[in-house]
Amino acid sequence: MPFNVANATVHDTLKLLDSRQCTSESVVRAVLDAIRRQDGEIGAYLSVDEEDGLRQAKAADKARSEGGKGRLLGIPIAVKDVLNVRGQPCTCASLILQGYVSPYDATAVARLRAEGAILLGRVNMDEFAMGSTTENSAFKITRNPWNRDCVPGGSSGGSAASVAGGEALAALGSDTGGSIRQPAAFCGCVGLKPSYGRISRYGLTAFASSLDQIGPLTHDVRDAALLLGVMAGVDERDSSSVDLPVPDYERSLTNDLRGMKLGLPREYFVAGMDRDVEKAIRAAVEQCRALGAEIIEVSLPHTEYAVATYYVVATAEASANLARFDGVRYGFRAGGAEDPIDMYSKTRAQGFGAEVKRRIILGTYVLSSGYYDAYYLSAQKVRTLIRNDFEAAFKQCDALLAPVSPTAAYRIGEKAGNPLQMYLGDILTVTANLAGICGLSVPCGLTGGGLPVGLQILGPAFKEENILRVGHAYEQRRGAFGLAAK
């Protein structure tokens, strides 16, 4: 029986596979068909190894027929081009990594593999995860499946567009300042940024080491819970991964919110927010109240400093993290150099895009002798204040409700010329990364222009079960959100 990939969730597909109503091969073929049919227009994928995907699918089918188990046996998952998968390219959407093939699996990838998942396709992103629109990819533009003149968000824009566009059952993304939640909101799918340390970062090409987290982009909250459960847990290869037991997240998915207290951060409902966005969020809050949650107002007083703090910390770390791309050991090397320093200059000048260069220069500047105290050290202090804000808020409630972004998706090119304005759009997402807490984006309606709006649910560190429960209960009440209009 042919498999219909549009809107197919992972957990539904697993049921079909388990009951032999379809094979993994038919699932993978359906995904490949969808990519072939639509991706010319959407541009979610950078590369797809069809042969390898089918080989993995056949192996999964064989394993299943032999009684093989695996929580994701036979499920294809698209991977953001920032994560290392052995034998696959990992360009980070940058010219500087052209030709690089990963010699190893990221821990999150290895754990998916161990449960039988199929790693199918590399999805587009802003170069080195730096951007909010996926326009900073060195290779292609990705379009929002809901409106092809609009950006899909970023930096995990390819991940969000592949899921929302019906070209993937689920995808992996990474979130340094909102890079999972914001594209999920723009494209109308679910995006989960786990707490810092919940999923090993080993194998995730680093943008900002103290902020980066891997997470899933999925059709629904149950899938996010399922994928988180597979990937989460301490890893000896990542000293920042935390040794806490991994709960059975799917068990926390009840259909009501009775006994839960949800906070609305005053500072997140600000002037300048799109009216349609605010309307959708307010309506979602009322749904949560109807599900039994008590809604209170809370304050996160240092929110206004978050964007500045974020862009100091993130760029400082990035300036060191991206220093390794020098043309010496792998990837692109510019020709015609006279000495090593000249080779570095030429390689990096030709290999990096404008936004990446802007951030490397910014980060180099804030770490420079004489400026370190004023910028980096101050930013670290403010970061502590922001973390304290959340700690205080979570003493009063189990989770916070807020918008993901002040606006819905905007037109391609609209903000490309104004980086500062683009940075300010991150105001509602960067705080979770600075504080190390977890956050979930769940679609909660459409604007008048027919573009999705994302409800952001923030939870205390390592309390993913809280936000998954809220997201799932809300999602059940909301009803089917549907796939991007064709």
Place this chain on the structure above:
Amino acid sequence: MKYLTTIGLEVHVQLKTHSKMFCSCSAAYGAPPNTHVCPVCLGYPGVLPVMNEEAIRLTVLTGLMIGSRISDYSKFDRKSYFYPDMPKNYQISQYDKPLCIGGTVRIEVGGHTRDIEITRIHLEEDVAKNMHFLSTSGVDFNRAGVPLMEIVSEPDMTSPEEALAFLLALKQILLYAGVSECNLEEGNVRCDVNASLRPEGQKELGTKTEIKNLNTFKGVYHALQQEVARQTETLQSGGTIQQETRRWDVDTGATYTMRSKEDAHDYRYFPEPDLMPIVLSREQVETWRAGLPELPRNRRERFVAQYGLPEYDAGVLVADKAIADYFEEAARLTSNAKAVSNWVMTEMLRLLTEREMDIRSARIEPKALAELIKLVDKKVINSPTAKELFAVLFEKGGDPAALVAQQGLGQVSDAGAIEAFVDQAIAANAKVVADYRSGKKAAAQFLVGQVMRLSKGKADPQQVTAILERKLAP
């Protein structure tokens, strides 16, 4: 005008660990290029460092040996600069929170004892090795990520001689603690030195220059001599010293400008976000302290007190930990420690030097040496025989008593047998006997030798002399 010299050292020491600082690759020296490498030590995209706890223990051990304060909170930082031998183009090092702070290393120069102050000891990763060929260059990453401990001294030395003595004393401590092989040929120890001159009577230090990457102690000594001479000349001819980094050229024996102060790197240190801070509990440090080996200078004092050795002998034995260990093991098995010391300092060291060997590869076990000494003391064998036996044991090992029995090396101390040899010697050397009787006492030595020859070396020389003197007495 007379100038005073001030010298400070930064000593980089490769630690004796099995694996590298932040990955599980082997830290062993000498493998074919780029065979001890993995995505982590090659700086591939997405990899993360994981701390080698043994390297932390060895660094703390060093600190404890020299009396440093061990930090209960320490952390790693990134030090950024671009160079092809740096896989990540930043080095994971320690900036403002090193593992060990303070401490002293005792040196002796020209009969004076001084304690050289240590500023700090921190831990970092070694860089790769650049190789230059005719028209291309290559990088061998086997060394990249090997644990490297940096010991920074205060500008506390006043001459190249003191600097050399400091390095030798430090090396001894490191070998004693077992933290490094200190193999200079393999680049286990590499130094940066800085030197400045100031006119006698002036308190403030003069402008310093730094000489980087000296990998022999002799190199440190000569480079410092040259640099002090250069600075003296410059100042005496009315010039000024520029703050700069200089390079020592072994072939020309001179130092050259590498980069000036203006070109100095801005390393942009910031805390390494991929590693957690190192928090050492008091109990942990105390456990390590309890396992600390004795300091060489304490051991020397103990050898004098416990075994009644002369200062000089104790110093020679203690210089090499393996030799001192050997001595103690043998000394514990006999009551004649002085004899053990004599054997080790003469025959043992002579043979080791001759064969360019380490005492650990000599076949003669401490137990065998103790046995040998007992045989001599009990007059079972005489000392020439003992010397021969030592050489045999050194070469082949074995049990001295069994060898003596097997080869009939036992000393002849039967008075009747010796008398017969003496009579034979007197009869055969009438002229010598006459010389002796006319007052040439030295002639007796010849006759003793003759008796020994007749006894095939087995007669007790003391007994021979006594009998001979009796028989020749007028």
